Amino acid sequence: MSAAPIALPSRYSRRIEKLAREADRTTEEMLLFVLRDGFEYCEYSVKLANEGLADLDAGRRIGGDEMRRHFEKRRTARRVRKAA
Secondary structure, three states, X not given: OOOOOOOOOHHHHHHHXXXXXXXXXXXXXXXXXXXXXXXXXXXXXXXXXXXXXXXXXXXXXXXXXXXXXXXXXXXHHHHHHHHO
C-alpha cells in the first residue's frame, strides 16, 4: 500500500501525537487506528489499557477463579433478563 500525504488540521495532529505517546505507538500507527476506529474510541481504549497496566504495576490484580466467578455472575444475570 502506498502512502498518500495528507494535511491535518493542527488540533488533530496534536491529538494524534498525544495519543501515540500515551499508547507507545508511532504517529503513523496511531493515525491508522484513528482512521479505522475514530478518535473517541482510540482515546478511550488507550486510557483503559494504561489504567489496567497501572493497576498491574501497583500489584492490583485478581485471580482466575475470581474472574470466572465474576463473569459467570454476569452471564447468569443476562440469562435472567432475557428470560423475563
